[in-house]
Amino acid sequence: MDSKKGIIFTGAVIGILAVVLVRFGNPVNMGICIACFIRDTTGALGLHRAAVVQYIRPEIIGIVLGAFLISLGKKEFAVRGGSSPFIRFMLGFIVMIGALMFLGCPLRMVLRLGGGDLNALFGLAGFAAGIIVGIIFLKNGFSLKRTYKLSPLEGFLFPLLNVGLFILLLTAPAFIFFSTKGPGAGHAPVWIALAAGVIVGVLVQRTRLCMVGGIRDAILFKDTYLILGFISILVFASLGNLYFGFYKLSFAGQSVAHTDGLWNFLGMALAGWGSVLLGGCPLRQLILASEGNIDSVITVLGMSAGAAFAHNFSLAASAQGPSPNGKIAVLIGFVLLLVIASFNLERETKATVQGGVKIGAS
Amino acid sequence: MAQVDTRGMSCPQPVLMTKKALDINSAEVTVLVDSKTAKSNVERYLNLTGYTINTIELDSKTHTFEISAKKQ
Structure with a gap:
């Protein structure tokens, strides 16, 4: 599947499935949203008490189990970790704060665009700006250091945890909030x-x-492989929304969205910059977490903690717009990213070996 | 010849390290990777930038590959 056709097909399936999930009851333009759904699951566990966003989202569990099983089947499941774990936790936390300012992860941003939500244009501009800032640090040697091999159990626990969540969803004990x-x-x-x-x-x-x-x-290597998936989701979500009659081209009156352009921009800029430093968006982190990458498990936990804080301290935006606390949190997030990015710049390890050049992880 | 050891590094660093090595010496490069994602990313980058590549699997258990590339 490592082909352009494969990634365009994947984007098409995601775009269409997202609309189908809306048709079956998910909030509009929220067929799949990693940030929102981690936030909902965190709420269902009572780690925040925002009564309107509490539900154990089976989409997350499905993504985890699907990625886990296929990585096992394809012999790609490899348990690794130890690459700046607490920094990754913080980055996950910050990405969530940014996403909840905008009201959606990068995937939902694309789905919102595909539903005609023009506010997501500000999000997209911010997202791209954040990525460019992140790239500047990458080019200057930003690194979260190498990973190490860990015991298999470490890698099995995250998928197992998700099976546990699914049991809680089906049995709905009284201590779970819906x-x-x-x-x-x-x-x-x-x-x-x-x-x-x-x-x-x-x-x-x-x-x-x-x-x-x-x-x-696309910017760093002039490699368009991954962006084809991005564009494909946008195209097929748009078509799907038009087909089902969900498409609504406007700024005002969009589902689970606000019209404050500046803070839509800044929220996604924060999420974009943080995600570049992490090496992938929330969806990618979830997939990596499922195939044994413990650093990504820590990142997902960071996102979950970020979601809990966001609702316990009124940092998350709402349809009415951003909250004062949320604005402060986003600004603090930028400061933290600057500190994290600046303190992890590595000077290249260069050693001349037999008249050649050697570049390696030291 | 430039040798790049990207083992343990996560996305997008293997490609960045390869790019840096090629900035110094663009004729030939050997890249060690230890994940299939890094392998396909580095191979795709080298293909895009006009290299002929030859990949050998050093250890299937740890997904370690050695990618040798020469300017076409």
Whole structure:
């Protein structure tokens, strides 16, 4: 599947599945949103108490299990970690703060564009700006250092945790919170959502689709492979929305969105910059976490903690717009990214070996 | 000849390291990778920039590959 056709096909399937999930009950332009769905799951566990965004999202569980099983089947499951774990936790946290300012992860940004939500144009501009800032640091030697081999159990725990979440979803014990109104109450039937997630997990694991990687590689390496997936999602989500009659071209009155252009821009700039430093968007982090990358597991936990903080301290924006606390949090996020990015610039390790050049991880 | 060891590095660093090595010596490069993602990313980059590549698997357990590339 490492071909242009493969990634265009994957984008098409994601774009269409996202619209189908809306048709079956997910909030509009939120067929799949990694940030929103991690936030909802965090809320269902009671780690935040925003009553309108609490639900264990089977799409996330499906993505994890799909990517886990296919990586096992393809012998790509490899348990590794130890590449700046706490920095990655912080980066995950910050990406979530940015995403919840904009109201969506980079994938939902594309889906919002595909639904005619023009506010997402500000998000896209910010996202690209954040990526460019991140690229400047990458070019100057930004690195979160190398990973190390870990024990297999370490890698199996994350998928297992997701099986546990699925059991909680099906059994719905009293200590789990499920929204009765708001975005959290809007969801497709469990098995449909799970199946859609599995399909997405498998395809994205095979093609390495990544929202941040698309723009990054196009700028950094003039490599258009990943951005084809990005464009494909946009095209097919647009077509799907037109077909089902969800398409609505406007700024005002969009589902789970606000019209503050500046903060849509800044939220996504924060998410884009943070994601470049992490090496991938929230969707990609989720896939990597499922194939044994413990650093990405830590990142997902960071996103989850970010979501909990965002709703416990009123940092997340709402349809009414950004909150004062949220604006401060986003600005603090930029300062933290600058510190993290600046303190992880490596001077190249160059050693001349037999008249040649050697560049390696030291 | 430039040798690049990207083992343990995550995306997009293997490609960045390869690019840096080629900036110094663009005729030939050998890149060590230890994931299939890094392998395909580095191969794609070298293909795009006009290199003939030859990849051998050094260790299937750890997904370690050695990619040798020569300017076409």
